[in-house]
Amino acid sequence: MFERMLKYIPAEHEGPGLMEKKSKKQFRTDELTARAIDANDFAAYEFGIVHEWIRTTTILAATLVPLFFVLDIITTPAALVERFAVYRAVSTALVLIQYFIVRGTKPTRLSFLHGYFLTMQIGGAIALMTTSLGGFESSYYAGLNLVIIGVNLLMPWKSYHTAINASLIIAMYVLFNLASGSTIINAVAVNNFYFLIATAVVAVAINEVRHRLIRNEFALLVELKRARDSIWSEIELAKQIQVALLPDQRELRGFDVAVTMIPAREVGGDYYDVIETKDGHQYVTIGDVSGHGVDSGLIMMMAQTAVMTLIQNNPDISPPEILGVVNRVLRENIARLESNHYMTLSVLKIEGDRVIMAGHHQDVLIYRAASCRVEIVTTKGTWLGIADDLGDFSEVTVLDLSDNDVILLFTDGVTETTNKSGLMYGQERLQEMFGETSSLPPAEALKSLVSDVVTYQDQQADDITLMLLRRVPVAKLSADAARTL
Numbered sequence: 001m002f003e004r005m006l007k008y009i010p011a012e013h014e015g016p017g018l019m020e021k022k023s024k025k026q027f028r029t030d031e032l033t034a035r036a037i038d039a040n041d042f043a044a045y046e047f048g049i050v051h052e053w054i055r056t057t058t059i060l061a062a063t064l065v066p067l068f069f070v071l072d073i074i075t076t077p078a079a080l081v082e083r084f085a086v087y088r089a090v091s092t093a094l095v096l097i098q099y100f101i102v103r104g105t106k107p108t109r110l111s112f113l114h115g116y117f118l119t120m121q122i123g124g125a126i127a128l129m130t131t132s133l134g135g136f137e138s139s140y141y142a143g144l145n146l147v148i149i150g151v152n153l154l155m156p157w158k159s160y161h162t163a164i165n166a167s168l169i170i171a172m173y174v175l176f177n178l179a180s181g182s183t184i185i186n187a188v189a190v191n192n193f194y195f196l197i198a199t200a201v202v203a204v205a206i207n208e209v210r211h212r213l214i215r216n217e218f219a220l221l222v223e224l225k226r227a228r229d230s231i232w233s234e235i236e237l238a239k240q241i242q243v244a245l246l247p248d249q250r251e252l253r254g255f256d257v258a259v260t261m262i263p264a265r266e267v268g269g270d271y272y273d274v275i276e277t278k279d280g281h282q283y284v285t286i287g288d289v290s291g292h293g294v295d296s297g298l299i300m301m302m303a304q305t306a307v308m309t310l311i312q313n314n315p316d317i318s319p320p321e322i323l324g325v326v327n328r329v330l331r332e333n334i335a336r337l338e339s340n341h342y343m344t345l346s347v348l349k350i351e352g353d354r355v356i357m358a359g360h361h362q363d364v365l366i367y368r369a370a371s372c373r374v375e376i377v378t379t380k381g382t383w384l385g386i387a388d389d390l391g392d393f394s395e396v397t398v399l400d401l402s403d404n405d406v407i408l409l410f411t412d413g414v415t416e417t418t419n420k421s422g423l424m425y426g427q428e429r430l431q432e433m434f435g436e437t438s439s440l441p442p443a444e445a446l447k448s449l450v451s452d453v454v455t456y457q458d459q460q461a462d463d464i465t466l467m468l469l470r471r472v473p474v475a476k477l478s479a480d481a482a483r484t485l
Contacts, residue, residue: 032107037221043109045218049156051107054114057154058099061122064150065092068143080132087125094121112157116165119151123169127176135182136189144169145199152203159208166200252282252350252469258442259467260450262413262460269296269343270411270463271304277315283307283322286409286467287345287361287384299341302333303384307347319347319358320394323384330385342383346409353471355399355407359384362410365431367438369404374435403473406438406445413462420458429456442468 033052036045065088072084095118102114126143133140148169152162173196178184251257252274261270269289276282285307289296306326310317323345334341346361357364360381367374380395387393401407408430415427433452437445446468453464 037218037225040222042215042218044107046156046214047107047109047111049214050115051102051111053154053156054111054118055099055102057115057118057151058095058102060150060154061118062092062095062099065095065122065125076133083132084129087128091122091125112155112161115151115155115157115161116168119147119165119169120172122151123147124172124176127169127173130173131176131180131182135177135180136184136186136192137182141173141192141196144173144196148196148199148203153206155207156210156214157207158211159204162204162207163200166196166203170196170200252276252284253280254282254352254472255350256442256470256472257468258446260446260465262450262454262464264292264413264460264463269300269341270413270465271300271343271345272409272465272467273304273307274467275308275311277311279315281311281315282350283311284348284350284409284467284469285345286411286465287343287359288411288413288463288465289343290341292462295337295339296341298337299330299334299339299343299385302330303343303345306330318396319349319356320390320396322347323359323381323394324390327384327390328388331388334385342385345384346379348407348409353401355401357397357399358394362412362415363427364399365408365410365434366399366401367406367408367434368402369406369438370402372435372439374431374438376431401471403471405471406434406442407467407469408434409465409467409469411463411465413460413464414453414466416462417453417457417460417464419456425453425456442470 033045033048036042036048069085069088072088073081076084098114098118123144126140126147129143130136130138130140148166152165155161170193174184183189253276257274259272259274261272263270269287269291271288272284272286274284287300287303289299289303303326306329307322310322310325314321326345330343344359344361346357346359346364349356357377357379358381359379360383361379364377364379365374366377377397377399380397382390382393384390399407410430415425415430417425419425429452430449433449434445437448440448446466449466450464453466454460
């Protein structure tokens with residue numbers, strides 16, 4: 001039941017018109033019921049499920065009506081078999097026509113009339129058969145009980161529809177047999193009426209309870225949607241905060257910088273920063289919090305705030321010192337959150353043509369312009385938020401850069417994205433694409449890398465972050481400085 005309810009909760013608002021027109025190919029009943037929930041319109045919701053169940057009921061009728069001809073062959077006189085075959089053939093044809101009409105039209109407030117037509121034409125055929133088998137004396141009336149139960153208990157309509165529908169079936173039974181000359185004053189007729197009326201009463205009672213349950217189900221669906229919308233609103237706010245914390249300044253003296261983060265649908269934990277203090281100290285950071293959700297985004301924000309505060313208060317702080325403090329902050333706050341998250345983080349301090357790097361994250365790729373080759377530098381250390389003190393886990397790596405060398409930093413959302421076959425993009429492919437595009441300006445190279453990743457992936461399950469830093473030649477720096485003077 002819960003899965004059925006979730007099916008009808010609309011994923012998003014789909015336009016202002018609850019009953020907007022669609023072509024037959026585009027029309028889906030569950031789309032209308034979803035809009036009904038969105039608009040808190042129980043009447044429209046009821047139209048939708050009645051229409052859907054009529055389609056199911058016609059399929060059932062198209063199967064059972066001709067199937068019961070086997071019983072006719074066995075139990076009825078041979079002289080009547082041909083006539084009964086005609087009755088059932090006409091009834092089946094009408095059911096099939098009705099099925100295609102229901103399938104090709106959208107629900108309306110008059111959809112319930114299909115239920116009346118279905119029971120009247122099938123019930124009428126059975127009532128005619130009873131007149132040929134002895135009228136009120138015939139036990140064939142039991143087929144009318146089956147129609148009352150089969151149709152009315154399948155149809156999720158109001159109980160008064162069940163009462164009217166069952167009354168019409170019984171009325172046809174009486175009128176057809178009276179017209180054929182059958183007498184109603186006998187014990188068999190009383191017995192037949194007793195069971196037909198009892199069946200109708202039971203069907204009315206069940207449908208009354210069922211309709212109340214449907215109304216309660218609708219109210220619950222509306223509340224579930226409101227709760228879901230509230231949650232998604234909070235998630236969207238968290239994503240906006242996450243993106244807002246990314247640096248506006250993406251320039252570093254001595255480097256051409258290009259960076260992007262493509263958020264996934266859920267709140268992720270990707271983090272990067274490009275920092276240059278007033279006195280010229282330069283830092284680049286990149287990291288990723290494990291998992292997804294608001295708590296991952298919150299931990300990312302904690303790390304970003306801690307790094308910014310440390311660098312602003314101590315512009316010459318070393319990468320291992322930054323990692324040590326951030327780890328203590330995250331360790332304490334993760335414990336308070338009763339979370340089991342951790343974070344990978346690499347901190348790069350840039351000193352001219354030298355980069356001091358510490359922290360464990362994805363490998364760093366460096367394109368060496370002189371040799372036109374890509375170098376892989378493995379980051380060393382451990383995750384943040386695991387141990388109370390990084391201690392001996394923190395290692396420093398020093399990178400020397402030459403003119404036009406390019407550094408590529410990335411998160412696992414790039415390498416672990418998968419295609420339709422479930423194959424990951426992988427670091428080897430990223431390395432190959434990086435080597436092919438590194439001679440381009442960083443902005444163009446980044447665009448090519450992102451395009452290749454997005455084209456490859458089937459669905460984005462994680463944030464995608466890529467950052468390129470190209471070392472500007474000293475001669476160009478000198479020329480730019482002279483023009484500035």
